[in-house]
Amino acid sequence: MADKAAAKPSPPDRPAPKPVPAKSTQSDEKRNFEPKYNWMDKTRQWGVRVKPGKAGLKLGDLNVGIYGETPTQWTDQSRNPRGAVPRRGMPPVGYAIRDKAGLWADCAADLYEEAIQRRWAPATDVPWDTIEPLPDDIEHALCQVCTELVSYANVDIETITGWQHQMSYGYHEVKQFLATASFDAARHYECFRKRALANGGGLGLEGPGMVNRMILESRGGWTEAVVYLLVLRGAFTLTLYRYLGRYAHNDAERFIFAHALADKARHVTYALDHLKYAVAHADDQLQVVRTLIAIGEGGLTRDLRDPVLREALAVIFGGGVAKAAHRGMAVYGEMMRDYVATYLGYCEWLGMPRDPARLPPPLNEFANPPDAGA
Amino acid sequence: MAVFPSVDWFDEVRNVFNADDRYRGAGGGYCNCVAGLKIADHVFVLTFDGVECSAAAEGDDGTLDDVDFYLDMSAADWRDMVGNIAANGAADLHHTLNTLDLDRADGLAMSRHGDQVREDLFFRYNQTLQFFFDASALVETAFA
Numbered sequence: 001m002a003d004k005a006a007a008k009p010s011p012p013d014r015p016a017p018k019p020v021p022a023k024s025t026q027s028d029e030k031r032n033f034e035p036k037y038n039w040m041d042k043t044r045q046w047g048v049r050v051k052p053g054k055a056g057l058k059l060g061d062l063n064v065g066i067y068g069e070t071p072t073q074w075t076d077q078s079r080n081p082r083g084a085v086p087r088r089g090m091p092p093v094g095y096a097i098r099d100k101a102g103l104w105a106d107c108a109a110d111l112y113e114e115a116i117q118r119r120w121a122p123a124t125d126v127p128w129d130t131i132e133p134l135p136d137d138i139e140h141a142l143c144q145v146c147t148e149l150v151s152y153a154n155v156d157i158e159t160i161t162g163w164q165h166q167m168s169y170g171y172h173e174v175k176q177f178l179a180t181a182s183f184d185a186a187r188h189y190e191c192f193r194k195r196a197l198a199n200g201g202g203l204g205l206e207g208p209g210m211v212n213r214m215i216l217e218s219r220g221g222w223t224e225a226v227v228y229l230l231v232l233r234g235a236f237t238l239t240l241y242r243y244l245g246r247y248a249h250n251d252a253e254r255f256i257f258a259h260a261l262a263d264k265a266r267h268v269t270y271a272l273d274h275l276k277y278a279v280a281h282a283d284d285q286l287q288v289v290r291t292l293i294a295i296g297e298g299g300l301t302r303d304l305r306d307p308v309l310r311e312a313l314a315v316i317f318g319g320g321v322a323k324a325a326h327r328g329m330a331v332y333g334e335m336m337r338d339y340v341a342t343y344l345g346y347c348e349w350l351g352m353p354r355d356p357a358r359l360p361p362p363l364n365e366f367a368n369p370p371d372a373g374a
Numbered sequence: 375m376a377v378f379p380s381v382d383w384f385d386e387v388r389n390v391f392n393a394d395d396r397y398r399g400a401g402g403g404y405c406n407c408v409a410g411l412k413i414a415d416h417v418f419v420l421t422f423d424g425v426e427c428s429a430a431a432e433g434d435d436g437t438l439d440d441v442d443f444y445l446d447m448s449a450a451d452w453r454d455m456v457g458n459i460a461a462n463g464a465a466d467l468h469h470t471l472n473t474l475d476l477d478r479a480d481g482l483a484m485s486r487h488g489d490q491v492r493e494d495l496f497f498r499y500n501q502t503l504q505f506f507f508d509a510s511a512l513v514e515t516a517f518a
């Protein structure tokens with residue numbers, strides 16, 4: 001592990017040394033300017049010296065002394081940075097999310113650093129020149145999938161940014177991580193759109209969007225959005241990326257899906273860590289999340305009944321229309337079984353195991369191996 | 375010539391990986407995890423710290439209890455993967471860690487601690503792990 005940051009705070013009650021004002025000059029006097037520097041003793045803790053570790057000076061390293069205090073409720077309604085001296089008379093901003101249980105994840109600061117350090121640029125990092133003409137049916141299918149993924153990414157951006165400004169400043173690690181998550185989503189929007197337009201195809205048919213609407217219209221709080229956006233949809237997107245990477249046609253697609261996978265995995269990690277925290281620290285939250293999950297599954301299954309994404313994926317996995325019905329659909333079934341297994345694993349880990357038999361169709365069809373019960 | 379699998383071989387791969395800045399940009403870089411490798415009856419542990427792989431060590435089966443995740447394949451499958459990387463300069467599509475994980479009924483990456491967040495480090499750092507094994511293309515390898 002990297003070296004822990006060191007800090008030598010002075011006692012909180014000892015103010016910063018106050019310099020003696022220099023004698024005013026003649027020109028200063030003309031402006032009637034008499035500096036007092038009385039803001040210099042306005043600090044809650046002075047003398048802090050955090051030091052960089054092997055991975056640099058990380059956001060989490062700054063959580064020393066009072067600067068690391070994250071109370072269970074953030075009562076300050078201003079934009080006062082955590083640890084700063086509040087200014088009297090500041091009008092309230094009106095943050096809606098002031099309970100730590102409503103957004104917190106212990107890993108947020110580390111995920112923020114990870115997102116910053118592992119960033120990539122679709123314009124220049126993706127080897128676009130490795131894309132070569134594909135058979136029309138496969139190009140059509142890939143463009144259709146990219147169309148769907150562009151809309152997923154757009155929902156990520158709108159949902160995250162729609163909640164972010166409602167989160168109290170005191171929990172800045174989460175706000176900063178979510179800023180990277182919305183930027184990740186912008187990058188995904190960009191690269192899937194670029195892939196669709198890079199090889200003689202174009203965007204296809206808009207998806208049914210039931211899950212999109214469910215996510216965007218959720219009003220019960222950020223935790224509810226996390227369940228829909230980052231667990232139900234997130235695990236599905238994660239699995240899609242893995243399979244699309246597995247069946248990539250060139251190095252550009254390999255790069256795109258491998259890197260989008262890493263980004264999405266960070267989002268899911270935040271979600272799991274947050275939900276674990278929320279159910280442990282908020283009364284009744286376990287049951288609430290359990291109910292949300294059941295509602296969310298219903299929305300997801302409505303999208304899954306639409307054949308467009310399924311058919312497009314089968315064409316990609318089968319290597320063309322000719323083999324889509326058999327080989328392609330068989331791989332699609334494997335993908336869905338992987339998704340359901342991942343999703344059920346997440347539910348189990350969160351302490352809310354789901355009975356596979358009670359999943360709504362068609363999810364329940366993928367809850368067991370294909371030969372189970374045969 | 376380093377013999378796969380051995381600590382010497384992993385150290386040579388570490389030297390290549392740690393010296394190449396290309397592995398740190400474009401989605402690589404910061405990686406903090408302890409990964410186990412189960413190669414038939416042999417167990418090795420790789421420690422990734424910041425932007426480098428800081429240690430490779432041999433362990434035993436009990437060591438796998440403590441790692442974030444471990445990759446489990448038969449000796450023949452490991453040899454096939456390393457040989458493919460040597461032949462192509464990097465894993466082809468059939469030999470990436472992602473493909474090898476998807477192609478196995480029980481997956482390639484697993485854990486014993488039951489902590490989903492730690493197990494999912496395999497996905498978060500998948501590209502760095504791939505870069506690491508791809509770096510072995512520059513290591514002259516003999517197989518045990």
